[in-house]
Amino acid sequence: MVCPTNIYRNEETTEDNIFYIPEERWNEMIGKTGPRETRKEVLFEFANLHRILTQLGMEIYLFTHESFEETPDAVCVNDWFRSFPATGETPATLIIHPMKAPSRQREKFNPVLLSLLESTYKRFFNLTPCEQGDLKVSDSFHCKSTALNDAGDKKRYYLEAHTITLDRINNVGYCAVGKNVRASNEVKKIWKEITNYELVEFHLKNEEFYQKLHNTNFIFNMGTDWAIVCFEAISPEEQLIIRERLSKTKKLIISISKQQLTNFGAAGVLEVLSSNHKPAMLISTSAESALGAENVELLRGCVEVLHVVDVSALEYTCGGSLSSLLGFLY
Template sequence: MQITNTILMIRPVNFRMNEQTAVNNYFQEDLEVKNSEINKNAQKEFDAFVCVLRANGVHVIVVNDTVETDTPDSVFPNNWISFHENGTIAVYPMFAENRRMERREDIFDVLEAQGFLINNVIDYTSAEEEGVFLEGTGSILLDRINEKAYCALSERANEDLFIEFCEDFDCFPVVFTANQTVKKQRLPIYHTNVMMAMGENFAVICLDAIDDKQERKSVIEHLKKDSKEIIVITEEQMHNFAGNMLQVIGDNEQRFMVMSSAAYESLNAAQIKSIERHSKILHSSLRTIETCGGGSARCMMAEVFLPKNNSLESS
């Protein structure tokens, strides 16, 4: 199964621009607004986004962030945790020290209370001691149907640890480097999922970000081999978070491609038509979260693929 109906989202309480992530997340910008106002606006955007998803039949599990910890990026849970069909949870090592405090075992209890079965937890966080990082489905783009994993290497995506993940989850690794232009320099993009999105039968990707011709060719060949329609976006569209999309299931098995309004407005008519061949588009304004957080709609949604606990349902 490539896509799911169930999404975990964390409602922020201390959202702001995270100075610890800004060193290599070139999508982040500061706003000349008080942090309290930034957080209030982020909460409004979050709540409106959840409403859009729920109105279309997506099952959204919302957990509030805690005020006890300074976790400005908690709204992006997909970077520290992933949930898999075999009942396994993976927990990931994070580049920014204050992002490590986002990891919460009580999330497991919330999911079990919702009837999900957790069989195993694979914890990669000890890699932090070696300065090695792999930030969940931000770094790893999973083609679950074809058992492949795509990863753009960066300070936050270590190749050896990615290969270890692929061995643990029986995925074929597709490794490349993706860059963006920052002050006339080509620098690594911090997460794979801002330049590429994977649907059931299609992929949205900024091919211009893959400077190495052989790597670009390899990625294209893998997608074509798996019969994915390739929908190409430009680097400018990527900077409007057009690569940061997620396909989900709503009411009546309807497929939705979820993105921010900025991403949607950056697309041209042909790209929209291509996406709509596969999914209805849902979008919501996430301007504050995108500007200060450097992440968008996909980063905010941790997909839940865990099996249901049948014994709990029948009791």
């Protein structure tokens, strides 16, 4: 986890992330409380989240980010790397994902965090060169993208981690396809070769709101025995295909509306493993309200314990929710 010691509204990502609150509402909120009080509230929420995770028995590696790094969204550490457990003769694997915004790219250069990842994973794939138009994998943890400076008119390639929702039980990834989704076809091919996962792609409905969605995770989230999906966001031709595909996994399927989606009904839910290696669940207060009591009780039946956590100030500030705040080390 990265403590949001220098979090602020990221102007680089507000343009194509519809989950930020409108600027006028943000300015009104800041005007009432002030930046210092807003950050204080964010830090209080983060500390409470950290406390709950620790009580569940999770081992937490906690990092900070400094103002000179200019990484306002660093708290969303799960956006730029994914790890996979060892299988057979294949050791545990780490993928470092190519990010779109320069400030998000800079998050990958935290030397202390990189040192932990480097010491943990001997099999790793750094896709950072894709950010500057080079479709290749770097064999260095410390590779930097020239996209941080001036890449000219060269095409850049991205595959942010949350553009693919993982079904780790069945080795399947689900990826939305839309004009704003930060996932390049060329990098998806590399990802499939690395992970040996099946990649199921579906198109977002051809409406302005849905075409503005930038990550799959906001409309499609999944855990061991459950899936939360906004089928309204999927093209009509593919809705039944995805529904039938999920039904075969025997997971509980909760269908949410556009309104529930915009209030973090999917992204505000996070499954973790407790100290006894049984699944536990965290739900943000926004997601709890959006999903409703009946759906929350259904989700409660999928895990051993469920905690409701208030991360409202975090959600308002970074345009993300619980599913972005933990980078899991398998």
